Amino acid sequence: MSRRLVLASQSPARLQLMRQAGLTPEVVVSGVDESAVTAPRVAELVALLAAAKAGAVAKEETDALVVGADSLLEFRGQAMGKPADAADARLRWQRMAGRSGVLHTGQAVLDVQGGSVTQRDVGVSSTVVHFATPTPAELESYLGTGEPLAVAGAFTLDGLGAPFVRRIEGDHSAVIGLSLPLLRTQLAKLGVALTDLWQR
Numbered sequence: 616m617s618r619r620l621v622l623a624s625q626s627p628a629r630l631q632l633m634r635q636a637g638l639t640p641e642v643v644v645s646g647v648d649e650s651a652v653t654a655p656r657v658a659e660l661v662a663l664l665a666a667a668k669a670g671a672v673a674k675e676e677t678d679a680l681v682v683g684a685d686s687l688l689e690f691r692g693q694a695m696g697k698p699a700d701a702a703d704a705r706l707r708w709q710r711m712a713g714r715s716g717v718l719h720t721g722q723a724v725l726d727v728q729g730g731s732v733t734q735r736d737v738g739v740s741s742t743v744v745h746f747a748t749p750t751p752a753e754l755e756s757y758l759g760t761g762e763p764l765a766v767a768g769a770f771t772l773d774g775l776g777a778p779f780v781r782r783i784e785g786d787h788s789a790v791i792g793l794s795l796p797l798l799r800t801q802l803a804k805l806g807v808a809l810t811d812l813w814q815r
Contacts, residue, residue: 619678
């Protein structure tokens with residue numbers, strides 16, 4: 616049985632990942648004030664944010680599977696979302712170069728039927744990211760593209776930042792923005808096979 620799938624995120628990377636996995640979600644942006652959500656640990660915070668985004672969108676739905684997600688880089692115990700500006704991104708890269716951080720992606724899947732949430736699953740995928748050391752010239756070129764300003768942790772794995780990531784330990788898709796293996800198991804817990812959502 617095919618179900619309407621809604622992505623509660625404006626992230627182009629998340630939409631692209633879902634499309635590559637054979638899914639065709641509608642995008643509905645949640646409008647959640649992320650600064651109002653706090654938690655003692657970064658992994659808890661991304662789970663709460665993902666659930667808040669999915670929950671806000673689910674309230675407007677009558678029959679849909681709503682997916683919310685949020686990603687933060689944990690570096691030396693600190694949560695890093697999108698940098699404030701180029702100077703902030705430069706400082707981060709100067710600190711991260713040659714070191715490692717953990718990219719946490721929280722995901723919430725809410726099953727909405729008859730206008731109310733009947734089931735939900737919230738999970739987190741955490742991946743260790745080992746950063747390379749860009750030269751000062753490389754770093755300035757990268758900052759000049761504007762890309763690091765638009766993403767959590769000031770880097771991408773699916774864009775211009777990829778050459779500056781030495782390796783990862785964990786889920787590649789989660790670092791891009793949405794863990795596809797986690798999504799599959801979350802849907803299964805709600806009694807939905809991911810393959811049933813493929814648009815044939």
